[in-house]
Amino acid sequence: MTYLEDQQMTHRPKPVLTRRRALQLGGLGAGALATGFLAGCGASEPAPLPVAKPGTDPWRRFAGTTINFISENTAPTAAIAANLKPFTDLTGVRVNIGNLELQALVQRVALDMAGGQAQYDVVYADPYQVLAPYSKGLTDLRELDGRSGLPPLEKGLGDFIPTQLRAAGTFGDDGKIFALPYDAPTMIWQYRADIFDRYFDRMSADLGFDPTPGADRTWEEYRKIAAWINDHVDEVPYGTGHQAKQHDSLQCDFSNVLWAYGGDYFENGTEVGLSGSVHPGKCLLREDAAIEAATFYDGLVRIAHPGSRGWDWDGVAAALRAGQIAMTPNWHENAASNEQALPGKIDYAPLPRGPHRSANIYGGTGIAISGSSGGARLGAAWLFVNWATSPDTQLANLKSSVGGGTPTRSSVYELPEVKQAEQRPSKLPNMLTADAVTTAWKSDYIGLRPKIPMWNECDTALFTELSRMLAGQQSPKEAMTNAADRIDDIVARGWFA
């Protein structure tokens, strides 16, 4: 460009908008739009429940409504999804069921609550990842149970197994019920009964104790049995297998040992597990009992199948069914699959005891209604929650050919056909675990993780430190101390949903 051309350009009429001004305005606009964008993610008040017309059948009141149910891809939901017709016939309500892996479910629920539009009316409310952090975004179900012309729960809340109702349904001490127990996976001792039968005499003689699995065995005896099977049994390569992958499963597997040895995560651990807390206090993992438990667990995994460090609960279940291991602690709802793969060969017992007790971690979940759901959808959501947790539906789930969980209602366990199924040959193979889980759900035996809103992050801190211990990068004492330090930091930051 020549000087002359440049001069001519500078004497052109001044444009309305300079570049700098445009950038300034652009920046301001972007800021304003960003603010508007975030403000647009706000919530609005849900519509009230419509008034019931006199004489209307409470179950048909919301016919024609469509609701969305988001669930983890668990056996009860698979059974319900496969047999929704009875509900649609009863109520005229259409239910869209979304099945997701748990982490994906937690993300969707959190983002849905942030949006405040209740895309998901009914939510699979994991007590630790959904209920505790987002209880303020859920509906108190007592306000719907038999009120405003809505049908009450058959047999009432008292029919639910009490520890499950508190652990999976409540948060805090204000009596609110946010979720109804929907499934009840609990970790128990799963073992190859055929191997224990065949080698019982030799095992007893060599080990010097009765090796029959049960809550009378100690974890130390469990380790000795596993080591004995490693050395003397040809049918399986290893005695025990564990879900010791760097994953939630590692925390679950370790917690059984921790509680058995008298350790815990926080003061009043049982109460924090049952009722939940936002301020659980200082972490107790630095204490001797926790270090002793970690030391034992480290030794146990060392003699376990080498695949243990890469297995979660699915991996170890597959290994048991594939004949790679003779026993493992795992969720009891694997019983149906076990019976399919190795019919009559796998039995169940409560987990061994430590110096303190036998502890069996509970992993049950409830279903809840989003606090943003309103109008007819709120009513229809209650009908669905009521129906899905009813004794009849739970029995139907138990019989389902696509899996089905185990009931959360006491009355279902009293039914003759269910009692009969506790023995082989069983048409309801999950009921083969009934003796073991009935013991495991007693208050002295149940193991409850801390129900705190920030548990997801604490859990990650713990299983990461445990994984480092199992990899030989740190001692059990260092693992417990580091985990306690990290958990204290996380708890100190507080929860800010």
Next chain:
Amino acid sequence: MTTTVDRATRAGADPAPRRSRLTLHELMMAPALLLLAVLSIIPLVTLIAMSFSRVRLLGGVRLEWVGLDNWSRALTDADLWHGWALTLVYFVITLAIEMVLGIAIAAVLSRLARGRGPLLVLVLLPMFVAPAIVGLLGRYLTDSTFGLYAWVLQGVGIHHDILGNPHSALAAVVLMDVWEWTPLIALISLAGMTSVNPSILEAAALDGAGSWRTLWHIVLPSIMNVLTVALLIRSMDLVRYFDIITVTTNGGPADATKIMPLRLYESSFRFFDLGYAAVIGLMMLVLTIVIARIFVRMLSGKGQNA
């Protein structure tokens, strides 16, 4: 041409600061720029705001100003720095293996007179598999219960679990990425090699240069621009490598495979600590820009030299 004297004269004649004006062209580009702002600038501004805030979700998204808390936490977080170191190690190893292997495969393919087409299709196949599927395949092949690779290793007396050991797990996820993306490097390199002037190669052959010397001194310098583009593409991908690790190890064991994208995901969508996640996201953005700038500068340098 404008001389120094001209510029000095004009500076003396017009001492007032010049304000640049929007031209007609720029005004016509405004709608596109506005769209760009909506798609890029607003999210960036939001992300920066989030990094100085505590983000609440329930009842609508709200930002609470916390100053430099998230940044100071990130800068003093030993685990986060371990994640950065691991990301760097992973990045360098994977990129080096992919480049060396990719160029080697391309060199072999370029010398084939017959059957190059079918062989190229076979080589390229892994590239068309979704990364999550590659992860699943890897997980199943290395599973110590039924995995083929695990079975082979057990056959030679190695019984440890591939994904359960920190060193072998990192090697496994690196190799899975190498398996999937080396073909891309091979394809790009092959395209470059086929464009090398045949007369130069003939001259080299007449001068007695062997295959290795021809590759090293003639072919590779000739295709350096193409290789830089390949490096740039793979680098951008590697910085956000996520799928395969999530499916196979989920960052374990002992955090041995927890590179930055997994930490970002964990902070944002598992812990919903969105302020802290924004800091990690911005750090990754800076890294990406730095890497892109380095390669673009290399590319433009080569372009000027050529």
